Amino acid sequence: MSMPQPEPVDHCGYLPAAVDPSALALNENPFPPLPSVRSALVEALGSANRYPEFLPQRMRSLLAAQLGVRDEQVVIGAGATGVIMQVLQALTEPGDAIVLTTPTFDGYPIFAQMARLRSVTVPLDVHGHHDLEAMADAARTARVVVLCRPHNPTGTIEPVADVERFLARVEPGTTVLLDEAYVEFLSPAERLDTRSLVLRFPNVVVVRTFSKAYGLAGLRIGYGFCAPELGRRLWNMQLPFGIGVTGLVAAAACYRAEDELQHRIRIIGAERRRLRAQLSKLGVYSTDARANFVYLPGVRPWREVFDSAGLRVRHYADGGARVTVGTRQSTRAVLTAVSTAALR
Structure with a gap:
């Protein structure tokens, strides 16, 4: 007879999103870390009294081997946000321009302000895609241009x-x-094919994270890779002792658990397709998202719809809403909120 599993202990008054089906604003993975990753993290806690590497050389080598690039092409940060800030700190001066879409990932306007950059915004088209021609034109006088693929918040790809x-x-x-x-x-x-892309275009920095598909948002593990010359320049911005021991252990465990990861990705993808299909039956258009969220353009009062149902989704200035794909319980709650609002 199996023993009942204890409820999660909330030591600091925070309810983890993994057990909160209404937390649909941050594109968090609805599942806890993969079982093998969790086991590796528990084992690593015994070393929490020790400092990590001064600079994350082992993590750099691990990522480089997985990507098929040279160590010197890889940079590491506290989540993708950490890598982005390292790039801006290393390559820009106050007053430089950065080209962004609107809407875009919430962090970019904040990063631009922190680096004292001037934001130049280019609207997405009506289907939530980048206007690449307009972005290229705007980039002529800019120091940085941002291209998200899949895009956040619409989930579209070019x-x-x-x-x-x-x-x-x-x-x-x-x-x-x-x-x-x-x-x-x-x-x-x-x-x-980003491995060859960064060599053909040595001004490109690819930014990725373990926060989304891998479900490690709380550990803050991000990385970037680029051409070797640019990588060496960015490595100079690496924060000493900035990547914890758990980051290295978790990343290594994730790469050993590829089958587990792909299974979860298939589950999330199927739930996203189900959510989009059911929304369509309710007469609600959503962009062709290819990530773990859907985007609803601002043709309805989405804030009122979701707030009244107690659902926390991300709202945008144009009235649009980004809804994280969660569990089946989350999907039912979203559909109930939309259908209830339609009946009013």
Whole structure:
């Protein structure tokens, strides 16, 4: 007879999103860390009294081997946000311009302000895609341009050929931040060949994270890779003792658990397709998202719809709403909120 599992102990008054089906604003993975990853983390806690490496050389080598690139091409940060700030600190001066879409990932306007950059915004098209022509034009006088693929918050992706044409138009002196925080949710056919891309376009920095598909948002493990010369420059911004021991252990365990990861990605992808299909039956359009969320353009009062149902989703200035794909319970709650609002 199996023993009942104890309820999670909340030592600091925080209810983890993994057990809160209404927490749908941050694109967190609805599942806890993979079982093998959790076991590795528990074992690593015995070393919590020791400092990690002064600079994360072992993590760098681990990531480089997984990506098939040289160690000197890899940089590491506290989540993707840490890597992005390292890039801006290393490559920009106050007053430089950064080209962003609108809407975009919430962090980018904050990062621009922190680095004292001037934000130049380019609206997405009506289907939630980048206007790559307008972005390339705007980048002529900018120091940095950001391209998210899949895009946050719409989840859309641009065709590979269009991305390469865009990169060819951007001047070599302008850094392209290619944000692939959600790349694991794409099929192999949908992905860019970023390993060769950064060598062909040495002004490109690819940014990724263990926060989304891997479900390690609380550990803050992000990384970037680029051409060797740029990588060496960015490594100079690496924060000493900035990556904990648990980060290295968790990343290594994740790479050993690829089958477990792919199973979870399939579950999340199926739930996203179900949510979109059911929303469509209710007459609600959502963008063709390829990540762990859906985006609802601002054609309805989404804040009122979701707030009244007690659901925490991300709202945008244009009235749109981004809804994280959670558990089946979360999906039912979203659909109930939408259908109830339609009956009012």
